[in-house]
């Protein structure tokens with residue numbers, strides 16, 4: 001045993017706060033360390049010009065990026081009534097008030113109708129800054145109405161997800177929104193109207209398990225976290241180490257869970273291409289689909 005023991009205190013680490021939402025004049029890219037002037041970042045749609053890291057983008061910026069010009073917003077006044085009178089570390093009502101003050105929104109989604117490259121479209125964009133973009137009764141109702149408006153006006157639907165999943169402060173009522181939105185999307189499908197789902201960082205929980213994965217085309221942004229349960233929970237359950245890049249867009253694309261991974265700077269043209277294609281296909285008569293393994297008159301092949 002040593003006579004003297006020097007207890008070395010570790011140098012105090014500077015408070016490392018990972019800022020994903022750019023603030024102030026300059027912002028440091030969390031991926032490559034590049035210091036970027038905020039105005040330059042706005043010009044590149046919040047994508048790092050050096051390494052193409054995608055910063056998180058708010059719902060209003062999403063709409064600005066997607067629409068050609070002005071849009072009409074719907075149901076902006078809907079607010080949660082706190083149906084369970086829920087309290088965890090603080091009352092849910094207080095959380096709502098704080099989020100409303102911080103974001104200027106009444107809940108975690110903006111629903112609007114506008115034009116994408118001249119195609120009138122019903123768009124819902126989720127806001128992660130509002131209680132983690134969680135889906136409660138208001139988000140469920142607003143998205144359902146956005147789909148129903150598309151049905152009435154025969155418009156395509158685009159939903160941009162950015163969410164931690166269902167809102168636990170509204171319990172089973174928030175889980176019911178999964179079925180409600182999925183049922184509305186089924187009606188949209190029967191009406192032969194296209195739905196493009198855009199999955200951004202992060203899209204998890206009940207949102208992934210319902211409408212985010214139900215697109216006619218599912219498009220994700222690069223390196224977005226997309227999953228149902230978190231990696232720690234999965235590792236504990238299956239008792240296996242998860243592979244590199246697990247639950248990231250590129251990994252999911254490789255395994256057939258997504259149709260495309262698209263850089264944000266290419267996103268608008270990609271969406272408008274898909275919409276144009278889907279609208280043209282829906283206009284064709286259904287009989288144009290050939291019968292597999294048969295001759296044109298429907299009889300069995302001869303040779």
Ligand SMILES: [Zn+2]
Pocket residue numbers: 029030031032033034048049050051052053
């Ligand atoms: Zn970077």
